[in-house]
Amino acid sequence: MLAIRDLHLSFNGNEILKGIDLTVNKGDVVTLIGPSGTGKTTLLRCINCLENPSKGEITLSDLQLNYETISKKDILKLRRKTAMVFQQFNLFKNKTVLENVMEAQIIVQGKKKEEAYKKSIEELEKVGLLDKLESYPSELSGGQQQRVSIARALALEPELILFDEPTSSLDPELVGEVLRVIENVARSGVTIVLVTHEMSFAQSISTKIVFMDKGVIVEEGSPQFIFEDSNNERTKAFLNHFKSNQTVGV
Amino acid sequence: MFDFKVLLESIIEIATVVPKTLVLAIFILLLSLLMGAIIALIQQYKVPVFSQIIKVLQSFLRGTPNVVLLYLMYYALPGILTFFAGILRIEFDANSLNPIVTVILTFSISYSVFQSEIIRGSILSIEKGQIEAAQSLGFSFWQTFRRVIIPQALVAAFPDILNSLLVIIKALSLAYLISVVDILGQAKMVGALSYRYLEAFVGAALIYWLIGVILTFISNRFELKLRHGFH
Ligand SMILES: Nc1ncnc2c1ncn2[C@@H]1O[C@H](COP(=O)(O)OP(=O)(O)OP(=O)(O)O)[C@@H](O)[C@H]1O
Numbered sequence: 001m002l003a004i005r006d007l008h009l010s011f012n013g014n015e016i017l018k019g020i021d022l023t024v025n026k027g028d029v030v031t032l033i034g035p036s037g038t039g040k041t042t043l044l045r046c047i048n049c050l051e052n053p054s055k056g057e058i059t060l061s062d063l064q065l066n067y068e069t070i071s072k073k074d075i076l077k078l079r080r081k082t083a084m085v086f087q088q089f090n091l092f093k094n095k096t097v098l099e100n101v102m103e104a105q106i107i108v109q110g111k112k113k114e115e116a117y118k119k120s121i122e123e124l125e126k127v128g129l130l131d132k133l134e135s136y137p138s139e140l141s142g143g144q145q146q147r148v149s150i151a152r153a154l155a156l157e158p159e160l161i162l163f164d165e166p167t168s169s170l171d172p173e174l175v176g177e178v179l180r181v182i183e184n185v186a187r188s189g190v191t192i193v194l195v196t197h198e199m200s201f202a203q204s205i206s207t208k209i210v211f212m213d214k215g216v217i218v219e220e221g222s223p224q225f226i227f228e229d230s231n232n233e234r235t236k237a238f239l240n241h242f243k244s245n246q247t248v249g250v
Numbered sequence: 251m252f253d254f255k256v257l258l259e260s261i262i263e264i265a266t267v268v269p270k271t272l273v274l275a276i277f278i279l280l281l282s283l284l285m286g287a288i289i290a291l292i293q294q295y296k297v298p299v300f301s302q303i304i305k306v307l308q309s310f311l312r313g314t315p316n317v318v319l320l321y322l323m324y325y326a327l328p329g330i331l332t333f334f335a336g337i338l339r340i341e342f343d344a345n346s347l348n349p350i351v352t353v354i355l356t357f358s359i360s361y362s363v364f365q366s367e368i369i370r371g372s373i374l375s376i377e378k379g380q381i382e383a384a385q386s387l388g389f390s391f392w393q394t395f396r397r398v399i400i401p402q403a404l405v406a407a408f409p410d411i412l413n414s415l416l417v418i419i420k421a422l423s424l425a426y427l428i429s430v431v432d433i434l435g436q437a438k439m440v441g442a443l444s445y446r447y448l449e450a451f452v453g454a455a456l457i458y459w460l461i462g463v464i465l466t467f468i469s470n471r472f473e474l475k476l477r478h479g480f481h
């Protein structure tokens with residue numbers, strides 16, 4: 001359902017993404033792993049057109065676009081099929097939890113208020129935040145904020161949802177609640193592209209792992225293949241580094 | 251001897267022009283905000299020619315006292331308007347120009363460059379992350395602007411905007427120089443009639459002070475209310 005071909009991107013003359021090819025099937029959970037500064041976030045942001053690649057093509061279900069000729073209209077179409085969950089949550093600070101989840105449904109999808117309300121309640125129930133409807137983001141913990149942002153994304157029923165290190169700015173004791181929510185999202189069949197440093201979580205949830213280093217995809221495969229059977233030196237070195245300072249999973 | 255009865259009478263007399271002064275100040279505030287927003291846009295997008303003109307205007311206005319600007323406009327505006335009216339072939343009698351128009355234009359232009367700074371600052375204060383979140387949810391440029399940027403920028407700018415209202419009210423005390431009567435102008439007249447200038451000016455000072463106190467009070471209340479929950 002998602003195919004990226006020969007994606008290139010530079011920041012001030014530095015090539016950050018050096019020809020990325022990536023395919024994601026419907027219902028897949030694809031996890032991008034790799035060292036810091038490798039371009040994982042940048043790749044996700046390209047899928048959502050928050051960055052401007054210099055070259056490459058993207059196909060998302062019936063949309064087929066070339067980044068060199070992409071129009072504003074196409075960008076909106078692409079964004080309306082996808083949703084992104086950010087490391088820093090990025091909730092609208094002047095809006096309550098409920099309003100955060102309702103806003104885009106009304107503004108972008110043109111839903112009626114009652115309809116948007118119903119959907120918001122549904123999604124907020126799934127992430128366990130029905131008791132916080134009227135709270136403002138500043139009154140919530142990081143884990144709660146991230147769950148709101150996931151509800152906000154899911155309420156739009158995107159075909160593809162992008163997670164960029166959704167637990168990296170959380171206190172360790174809050175990581176679990178967010179990972180459980182993501183797990184449920186994965187189980188519900190939504191297609192996911194995820195960037196995370198939670199290796200055991202990646203291993204358990206993913207249908208495919210993509211290992212990136214220095215702007216290229218080094219190798220990809222099933223979690224079993226990448227975590228257990230890979231013979232690639234760079235992959236092994238990266239994973240070994242992780243095993244020695246493992247972070248807490250679910 | 252200072253006469254409190256005269257003071258009271260003076261205050262009552264002066265107070266009659268307070269509504270007019272406030273309306274004038276609010277009008278200038280709104281106009282300067284509008285122009286400030288346009289200036290901010292021109293600077294943001296570095297519109298050629300216009301952004302250079304604004305730079306020069308900015309440094310000119312920064313360095314020139316309001317009194318000078320007011321006199322300058324008073325003597326130049328009729329000529330300028332007659333010139334443009336001539337181009338557009340509109341009947342225009344320069345002598346009919348109400349000095350209130352001169353006051354409004356002078357102060358609106360003068361404060362617009364400061365307002366543009368306030369506007370720019372308040373927009374820049376909004377985290378890029380929230381704007382990106384809106385975009386990633388499919389908001390168009392205008393939807394992001396209207397629904398995410400403006401509401402938060404207004405809250406961020408509110409104290410500064412109210413403060414500039416106070417600055418404008420005080421600056422209007424120059425308006426009597428071109429025969430527009432505001433609080434100070436009225437105080438001068440009251441003083442001249444009663445021969446009690448001290449009481450009249452004390453009255454004017456008290457009224458200015460009161461307005462300042464009330465605006466500060468409103469500012470604090472609104473800030474609390476608008477900011478409720480966030481920050
Ligand atoms: N807006 C930008 N301008 C210039 N350089 C940037 C910009 N955004 C990212 N970069 C650079 O691009 C490279 C890739 O960054 P990116 O954030 O995609 O890495 P990452 O793989 O997500 O790393 P991490 O695991 O630390 O999040 C880095 O070297 C970074 O410094």
Ligand SMILES: [Mg+2]
Binds near residue numbers: 165
């Ligand atoms: Mg990153």
